[in-house]
Amino acid sequence: HINKHYCRAGVCTALVKSPCQNACPAEIDIPRYLRLIGEGKPAEAVAVIREKVPFPAVLGYVCVHYCEAKCRRGQLEEAIAIKELKRFAADRDDGLWQQNAKVLAETGKRVAIVGSGPAGLTVAYYLAKQGHRVTVFEALPVTGGMMRVGIPRYRLPAEVLDSEIKAIESFGVEIRVNTAVESPDELFGQGYDAVFMGTGAHHGTNMGIEGETNDGVLDGVDFLREINLGRKVKLGDKVLVIGGGNVAIDAARNAVREGAKEVTILYRRTRAEMPAGAEEI
Template identity: 55%
Template sequence: MTASIVKKTKIAPCREACPAGIDVPRYIRHIRNGEFDCALAVIREKIPFPAVCGYACVHFCEAKCARIQYDEAVAIRLLKRAAFEKSRENLVYERKATPSGKTVAVIGAGPCGLTAAYYLAGLGHAVTVFEVLPKAGGMLRYGIPEYRLPNDVVDQEIAAIQKHGVKIITSAKILSAAELKAKGYDAVLVASGAWEPVKMGIRGEDAAHVIKGIDFLKRVNTGEITKTGKKVVVVGGGNTAIDAARASVRMGAKVVLLYRRNREDMPAAADEVAEAEEEGIQMEFLASPVKILKGKVVCIRMTPGPVDGSGRPKPVPVPGSEFALKSDAVIMAVGQAVAVGNLQLAENQNGTAKVDAQSATPIAGIFAAGDAVTGPSTIIDAIAQGRLACVSIDRYLGGEGKIDREVLPDIIEVLPQEKPLGTGRPAQEKLRLKDRLRGFCLVESGYSEETAIAEAERCLACDIRQYTVEVNPVVCKDCGYCREMCHMDIFTTSDSFNASGYKPSVVKSSDSCVGCLKCLYVCPDLAITINDDTVSDAG
């Protein structure tokens, strides 16, 4: 008897949304089968930080999850964490490459630098990472509090990277990238991160009781700061500001966070903002400091103005709306910047490195990537930058730039049957509020094996399901219901009119269709047809 082999036909929306291109449906299928080792191996094909991303990734993938058409997105981030936590042998599927005889120096042991180092080592190059701080990890260790990402998890990830053949030297201050090239390294990668605080330029910003957001988090994570004062004002709306506010609450402070725009404009993750409010942090939206005095911060109300370059309304001060907040300490977290000029590299006006499409600087053999090129970004974006740099460096060293190795065959013998409509995520356990405020214990609990498998069964396996959607342009009267019901970007409006004088809906692409049939059921003109073209062959 022959098995039915299901063919992969497309890239799933979740994978397409991931900057590193992780094959999400594939590792979720392994979790569904209880194969956590295999799931972890699939994740490691694209990133060397499965646990870090399982704990602290911004999860762009979930925003594009097709399951939203039915109920809510699959908990992709937590399933990644489960793959790490439930795996028995983290490196069981690792492969060793033949030594190339080439050497690479990496400046910066953050997510970008360590990612590039990991995959370069996998290609056989001898890689040494130089880190100015006492421990490796960069922003992972020094910029994210332990209630979100425990240091022992970062340690485990770094140990796996070292086991892969990467040498890391800490407390190593490098004065220039060219210095390392002159010492005989065949290539140098600058991945130094965005550690420079951005200033507002207001009176009192440099006072003794004012601290920059990223410096504050670094000192909290190293145990240098254990108290902040009874009343703390945090300025900013990004993840650094939210983490600084939540860290301050854990040290007994009453915290007010000032943000000059509306809540929906905050760069910080929505779930982190919600948890901050749960923990008692007072949010003052449309408010900005104008001067910092001893014992208080003078602020002004803002109003949304014309849309600016960020695509958001520009905040405009409201004359005569000044007010004051009492404060023992002020944490300024309004942004971070890059200064690659410190490493004697050519830089753009914003301090980022000048590079070409291959991450190469004007100096032969010296590359730059991560925040050093993009400015402050996310963990997964930094990882993606590290992968890009690795490809370019390997080609520069004479390789093919092929860093992806599919370590497990992707054989799908049975079309997975997803859980029915209305099946939501399993309830997630979190630390009780009163326990959260006692210290920096991890807030979010992971999934058990049983729960992870159950959640994996909600995946629609979009990469192997194929539907063809058609709209009859003759009968469509452009009510727009199909476009309202579908969140998969399948429909748009025609540029031309039909014989009845309507601009009918047309199909941009059927690739994202998951067969929910909502558009078909809601269409009053019966203009839509959907065919299931999922392919399987007898092998």
């Protein structure tokens, strides 16, 4: 509380401007952009969101909306649909934010970013606006990181992600795919002044039980990546998904789409304790 001036519980009135904004990991000014939407100014609302994140449309589709759990309106009836309103604004964006975006003069500094996921592209966007020359190196053949290969297309359409990445590139960010980086030293050797490592979390969690490395046992993260890259994954008629989070739900729904006749989700606790979003379940 004292050092970070932040109240995780959202109850300290001296630190919390609004419970919803306090609950947002990106600290987006939620009250301000909701007010602009209410005034019929969706483009201005998108500009407010972009002050903190360059992916308003992506968040409108897949944000886990911690803010809604803290919304004071929920004490009267139900929380404001903050996530859906973000999508509403992004769908009606006319590009006004881009016309008025401030870009500082070139600094002559070169920055290398390893990984084109949400972290890498966010850093690239704001550094480019600060006047730095930014190059993003991506080992995969596609951009977007886990936004591209970890989230099914029925939840996040490819064209939505493509549009927001193109907007980042429009500020002079260069993205090189199929380019693995073994060490930041090689980038410093190429003359870059700074290197940001944003390689992501492309690994699932092992259960530590016998048989989990056997044939026919797939990791959820690997399974979703193969599907999103357009590769065929061989499944049987009956699929068992172990876990109760959003990855488990996505894996189960993809298994059905891949032709499995029977899909069962197995979770060790109660349905109410499943960490997946209620709407996903």
